[in-house]
Amino acid sequence: MNGAVALPLDLPELSFTASGDALVRRSVLPSGIRILSERVPGSRSSTVGFWVAVGSRDELSALGTTPSRYGSTHFLEHLLFKGTPSRTALDIAVSFDQVGGEHNALTGKEYTCYYAKVQDRDLPMAVSVLADMFTSSVLDAAEFENERGVILEELAMADDDPNDVVGERLFEAVLGDHPLGRPVGGSADTIKAVTRDAVWQHYGANYRPQDLVVTVAGAVDHDELVAQVTAAVASAGWDLTALSRPVERRTAALAEVRRGEALSLTRRPNEQAVVMLGYPGFAAADDRRSALGVLNSVLGGGMSSRLFQEVREKRGLAYSVYSFASGYSDAGVFGMYAGCSPKNAGTVAELLLGEFGRLAADGITDGELARARGQLSGSAALALEDSDTRMSRLGRSELTTGEFTDLDEALRRLDEVTPADVRALAAELAGRALSVAAVGALDAEVFAGLVETDEPEPLKAVS
Structure with missing residues (x-):
């Protein structure tokens, strides 16, 4: 590989060899789903991620102007582990625990990722479970209220850590009213105020085929991965026959930033x-x-x-x-x-x-x-x-x-x-x-x- 490799949204297939003889392949499906893999020679494990380019900065533009919508991204990250029509929260946890795997998620300012690390033989299971969570979360009302308490405890824990506090305060001070200056997890007030309807709207608006990016690195066969992802999301009821272009990437033009506080x-x-x-x-x-x-x-x-x-x-x-x-x-x-x-x-x-x-x-x-x-x-x-x-x-x-x-x-x-x-x-x-x-x-x-x-x-x- 010589130089960086561009990843055009309208290129259906791409394949190249990266440093260390790693084989990188990328498929853009007609539905807009993007699947990328990096096969690493000698690897016996795989890490898989299901991504959307939606983070804490997007809650205002995507959901309207009501401040009570803030925190929906982080809230949804928690809720996708709470069950689907075919799996309970315990089923999801057991799926990974019984094979010694790891699974978690992260909410960033510009993306959210649900990921797992497993032995190579367990990759089909990991893809199936993550796809079920991603496409079919029920956002149960009782679980919603339970998780509200969990998130408030998480925020309280962070608020007791001066390193977390000073980091949040610095971003607010430097970036002012730019959306990147807001806390990723929301605040206690916004989490208390956000409704299930707001989070459900966020889910429906941003977790679609054209939003989904699946990445796998380690021991992986790309063709098998594409088949596994396609079968998993199709079984959830996603219409993969509808043609759709992947969502556009964010603008790279530097935003105007005014300092919030000296x-x-x-x-x-x-x-x-x-x-x-x-x-x-x-x-x-x-x-x-x-x-x-x-x-x-x-x-x-x-x-x-x-x-x-x-x-x-x-x-x-x-x-x-x-x-x-x-x-x-x-x-x-x-x-x-x-x-x-x-x-x-x-x-x-x-x-x-x-x-x-x-x-x-x-x-x-x-x-x-x-x-x-x-x-x-x-x-x-x-x-x-x-x-x-x-x-x-x-x-x-x-x-x-x-x-x-x-x-x-x-x-x-x-x-x-x-x-x-x-x-x-x-x-x-x-x-x-x-x-x-x-x-x-x-x-x-x-x-x-x-x-x-x-x-x-x-x-x-x-x-």
């Missing part, structure tokens, strides 16, 4: 304060994402990174300190994190900002670039030892970027990154609106002078 402070009587600094970042498909990976690695991606060395090793002010980059279809967040004593929060925040400022002004060294390349290439290769990672890569490629990039191509792009690329990227980020989010026994004065309150111009759409 400082978001949540006061808690905790022994430790957690602090995050963030900027509007880059979209997932941005051509500079390899340079962004290098920037993140050098700044806060490991024990040799600048943040770790300056804040933890030299000064002993934090146990956990790092940077991160989150990219979505039309926006992103770049940020830095540290957990420290409340009395040191102001100092640590200044150190985070100072290290990033120096990187933006002076760039990185050749030695740092070499270490970052080694770290990124090694971690990518190790991650691909797991069929879960490969299955997820197929799903994100299909739903988000519209292209498949194997390890060899990713490493080629990484090798093209220069120190000048990283410096230019850091300088661009540093010129954007900074937001600070913190949780702990803190006062706003701790961060005085760290952020500007005047709102700069919003990010403009780019071609």
Whole structure:
């Protein structure tokens, strides 16, 4: 495989060999269902995912303007495990437990995935059960109310974790009223308010043949997989004779983002304060994402990174300190994190900002670039030892970027990154609106002078 492989929505069949002699195949059925597989030589397990390109950001546009609809995506993720006309919730659980398999689901800001990992011989069972859940959930009224309580407990657990809280607050502060700034799971108020009818409407509107993407990695025969998926959804009553084009991918044009808050402070009587600094970042498909990976690695991606060395090793002010980059279809967040004593929060925040400022002004060294390349290439290769990672890569490629990039191509792009690329990227980020989010026994004065309150111009759409 040379270069990335495009995944056009109107191409019925596609097949190619990726790095490591993995065979990747893709079928777009007349009904709009997309099925992708990656057969890995020597694998004895398979990971399968059923995806829809609908996440927490879509609840307003898909369901109207009523705030009580927020949280429906996460609610539905729970409910699909609660039973179908042919399987109870216990039946679903037993199906995987009795073969030593794993099954779960995740709700993201832009997609939802129901997945399972099993031995190769149990893949037909996994496809059948997940297809039944996906197509035929009954959303029983009693189970709906039971699960409402479960989700409220889940949210309460997250609210007790300062790391979860500060992450949510940072996204709200950086992205403002952009839908990506909303919490994935909703809030206690929205979960209490959402109705079964709202969730049922969400289910019917977004879980259709043209929305479904099935990805399998590991020990898999593509033709058999297509037959298994087709038979499973047909038995659920889906009309596969109706011609339909897959739903279009989201626009890749950068959205306008206005900062929500310069400082978001949540006061808690905790022994430790957690602090995050963030900027509007880059979209997932941005051509500079390899340079962004290098920037993140050098700044806060490991024990040799600048943040770790300056804040933890030299000064002993934090146990956990790092940077991160989150990219979505039309926006992103770049940020830095540290957990420290409340009395040191102001100092640590200044150190985070100072290290990033120096990187933006002076760039990185050749030695740092070499270490970052080694770290990124090694971690990518190790991650691909797991069929879960490969299955997820197929799903994100299909739903988000519209292209498949194997390890060899990713490493080629990484090798093209220069120190000048990283410096230019850091300088661009540093010129954007900074937001600070913190949780702990803190006062706003701790961060005085760290952020500007005047709102700069919003990010403009780019071609």
